[in-house]
Amino acid sequence: xxREMIAQQRARKALERATERQKDEDLWSQxxxxxxxxxxxxxxxGLGQTFALALAGGGETAxxxxxxxxxxxRWLSSWKDNPMSLPVHSGDRQAVIEMVKLLxxxxxxxxxxxxxxxxxxxxxxxxxxxxxxxxxxxxxxxxSGGTNDPLESGARP
Numbered sequence: 001x002x003r004e005m006i007a008q009q010r011a012r013k014a015l016e017r018a019t020e021r022q023k024d025e026d027l028w029s030q031x032x033x034x035x036x037x038x039x040x041x042x043x044x045x046g047l048g049q050t051f052a053l054a055l056a057g058g059g060e061t062a063x064x065x066x067x068x069x070x071x072x073x074r075w076l077s078s079w080k081d082n083p084m085s086l087p088v089h090s091g092d093r094q095a096v097i098e099m100v101k102l103l104x105x106x107x108x109x110x111x112x113x114x115x116x117x118x119x120x121x122x123x124x125x126x127x128x129x130x131x132x133x134x135x136x137x138x139x140x141x142x143x144s145g146g147t148n149d150p151l152e153s154g155a156r157p
Contacts, residue, residue, distance in 0.1 A: 006079075006080075006081065009079075009080075010075070010079075010121060010122055010125055011125050013074075013075050013078065013122070014075070014122060014125035014126040014128075014129050015125075015129050017071040017074065017075070017126060018035075018126055018129040018130045018133055019129075019133065021067060021071070021130075022130075022133050027063055027064065027067060028134075029064075030060070030061040030062075030063050030064025030065075030067075031063075031064040031067050031068060031130065032064070032130050032131070032133075032134045033060075033061050033064060034061045034064030034065040034067070034068045035064070035068050035123070035126055035127050035130045036127060036130075036131075038050065038065070038068050038069075038072075038123055038127070039120055039123045039124065039127065041053065042116060042119060042120060042123070043120075046112075046116065047103060047112065047115060047116040047119055048100060048103040048104060048112070050069070051069050051073075051096055051099050051100050051103065052100055053065070054066050054068070054069035054096055055069070055093070055096045055097060055100060066092050066093065066096060067092055068123075068126070069092075069095075069096045069099070070091075070092035070093075070095040070096055071126065072099075072119050072122060072123065072126075073086070073089070073095040073096060073098070073099045074088075074095060075118075075119075075122045076099075076115060076118060076119065076122075077089075077095075079118060081118075082115070082118075083110070083111045083114050083115070084102060084106065084107060084111050084115070086098070086099075086102065103115070
């Protein structure tokens with residue numbers, strides 16, 4: 001039986017979420033910045049506080065932070081080894097609200113630490129894919145925008 005390993009599932013979901021977020025050009029620049037700092041915020045403040053901060057908004061990357069938090073929630077809700085039952089939510093804000101409620105009302109200390117560790121594992125991949133997709137979109141813009149090739153600009157050798 002070909003059973004997919006958890007690392008493969010995590011990587012597939014991270015790539016799926018980053019690719020999906022990249023389609024929204026207005027959100028993507030905020031998302032790409034927010035995902036870089038999200039793991040450090042979790043390490044400094046804890047998972048619950050980080051989700052609460054994403055929900056509170058504020059700042060230039062508020063929408064990006066909310067989207068990253070929602071993507072983490074979506075991974076945790078689909079993760080088969082999750083110690084808690086997380087309902088599926090389609091809206092970013094609702095997903096983050098649900099996570100804050102679960103962490104503050106129902107999670108044991110062990111559940112909290114497991115979810116935090118898995119969130120950091122997922123974010124490592126999400127951050128990597130977002131950085132790679134940002135570089136890909138930047139190089140695509142450079143080649144499709146103005147060009148430095150004298151032959152394409154009409155100059156003759």
